[in-house]
Amino acid sequence: MPPYLSELNPQQLEAVLHGGSPLLILAGAGSGKTRVLTAKIAHLVAGGADPRSILAVAFTNKAAEEMRDRVARLVPEAGEVMIKTFHAFGAWLLRRNARALGLAEPFTIYDEEDSLSLLEAVLDRDLPRSQLKELATRISRAKDAGLGWRDDLSAFGLSCQAAGLEFPEVYRLYQERLESTGNVDFGDLILLPVRLLEGSPEVRRRINQRFRFILVDEYQDSNHAQFRLLSLLYDGENTLCVVGDEDQSIYGFRGAELGNILGFAEAFAGARVIRLEQNYRSTQNILQAATGVVENNFRRLGKTLWTRNPLGAPVVYTLLEDQDQEARFCAELLKDGDYGNTAILYRMNFQSRVFETMFSRLGIPYRVVGTWRFYEREEVKDALAYLSLLANPQDEVAFRRAVNKPRRGVGARSVEAVLARRRSGGQNLLGAARAALASLPGQAGAGVRAFLNTMEGLAEKMERLSLEGLVRAVILESGLHNWYRGRDKLEETGRAANLEELVSAAAEYAPGREGLAQLLEGIELGSHEEDPFSQSGRVTLITAHNTKGLEFDRVIITGLEEGIFPHCASAGALDFPAGDRNVPAGELDLEEERRLFYVGATRARRALYLTAARRRRLFGRLAAGKPSQFLGEIPVRCLQRTGAQAQQDGLPLGSGVYHDEYGPGIVTQKWTSEGVDMVAVRFDSGRIARFPVKYTRLERISRET
DSSP, X not given: OOHHHHTSOHHHHHHHHOOSSOEEEEEOTTSOHHHHHHHHHHHHHHTTOOGGGEEEEESSHHHHHHHHHHHHHHOGGGGGSEEEEHHHHHHHHHHTSTGGGTOOSSOOEEOHHXXXXXXXXXXXXXXXXXXXXXXXXXXXXXXXXXXXXXXXXGGGOSEETTTTEEHHHHHHHHHHHHHHHTOEETTHHHHHHHHHHHXXXXXXXXXXXXXXXXXXXXXXXXXXXXXXXHHHHOOSSSEEEEEEOGGGOOOGGGTOOTHHHHTHHHHSTTOEEEEEOBOSSSOHHHHHHHHHHHTTOSSOOOOOOBOSSOOOSOEEEEEESSHHHHHHHHHHHGGGOOOTTEEEEESSGGGHHHHHHHHHHHTOOEEEESSOOGGGSHHHHHHHHHHHHHHOTTOHHHHHHHTTSSOOSOOHHHHHHHHHHHHHHOOOHHHHHHHHGGGSOHHXXXXXXXXXXXXXXXXXXXXXXXXXXXXXXXXXXXXXXXXXXXXXXXXXXXXXXXXXXXHHHHTTSOSHHHHHHHHHHHOOOOOSOBOTTSOOSSEEEEEGGGGTTOOEEEEEEOXXXXXXXXXXXXXXXOOOOOOOTTSOTTHHHHHHHHHHHHHHHTTEEEEEEEEEESEEEETTEEEEOOBOGGGGGSOGGGEEEEETTHHHHTSOTTOEEEETTTEEEEEEEEEEETTEEEEEEEETTSOEEEEEGGGOOOEEEOOOO
């Protein structure tokens, strides 16, 4: 055997050598799926397959590039294997059949901004950008589901009150204008190839004959349109192999359809499933903790990860008083200086702020991956523009940003008119704007007047409110909070939460103009988005969604509280198709949250820490937190509990205990009374007793319940 085969374990080798029937490689986290996929391509080429007859599909450009490099190192003659993303393959197919589809030669692929501009022109209405994005998102999701404007779109919401049209009509107007240009948008890169292959038997026959071996990575992330495309590429005579893990399907909010991998065996007759269950990354305790949570999901094909790695240290769960103690706890762990091998995970972007602030003060080097640093985010900079203008009414940059955010119909020409009045009259910007009102056109004048009224009201409040009260007033009275909350519902983002976190940040400063100046001076601007795969001697701050493909010696998953992780993601979301309706109501979102926890936990090689807070400051107010239900799903044997409620948390309902006076019993109830943690125990004698945990010696014992 060549080295790339002899190094495989029996299940990996079986997957590489399998031929004939469709194959699903169910690859658990850290089980070497990339090695198997590249070895399979190399084995095909080394065995005489024409490299041009092999199509491998990855989900990101980086993954495709890595696959190309690894295959070329194994078998140099494999350079002609086509390794592309789904969308890049769709573009390749469309360019070779552009004329048949009425596309320009060459056609342009519209990005999000191009699509928004086209939609705005088609509707010919002065709609806020947030409403345009809502409509564009619906169109994009419809295309991900393989639907055109003539299809049943009821699942995507038919009413578009702001546009004064029904959604199918908006979709029709947009698509007809797009087609008239001869160009395509991102969704068309899958939808149009599907229609091409469905509508042209000759083209499909030619493509089927060209690609005799089809391999797909990260199949759990595919949407319905991609499934249809794959079904057309497979003709029953060529070979199909997909690799994926249903437990790592975490992009349902982007249109990924978990049913594709769950239903693979039914969709492709004679399919075989090979499970890769040996994990090469994590300790046994980490795997047991992650598996213990995800096994509670209904929608699974099922696998049991195991490893020859050591048992390792227990997973440590620490309950802390608040988010500041949570950040200090992480800072204490980092005293060993092992920054580059540590990742701090959180569910939502706003949670990074307290770590950024704490680490900056303590001189702990860090990087924020997958997003802008907190104070660089658009919505935060918008609010800071208002605050900067309150602190300094001469701040031209702040004025330019704030005056038309949210949109008030104030264009660049009107802004320049105000600036010209300021230069000629010697007034500050707000005074110049007031003086320029008479010369501004109707809509712009009304917008500037509304802005000035808001600023004057905020200035009056600056000296009598706490700083957090002032920041709260800014984001509410400016309209920023409602505006970004509307965008969050459409774009599946957390911008409004970031504004609320800015209120929490302000709570650390004194009231009035002096406190405002200290807040603005204390804000440290960092660099733009970081490459998650780059080598770094800094702590990695990252959302759980952005950790796919990464691994670290030490992982700290923070914010494990109900409503945060698991997150209440379904509230106010667009009603996109949810998939399997046999799962109990409300369970679909929770199952994806479990999978997200599983992904985060299995990033850890040697040590996994979990934290929760009794209280967390949200929107400037302290809210009581309840530990995440996921913590109760982790097997007790691999979990060590520390912190404020370590003893009570170590006595889950139904656990066996022993009391020196009453003997053995079972915990039947847990609660908190006036800040004191209590448990009720039913003893074998029949007696039921209630104890304050902190002052009672209850020994945990193993027993049948």
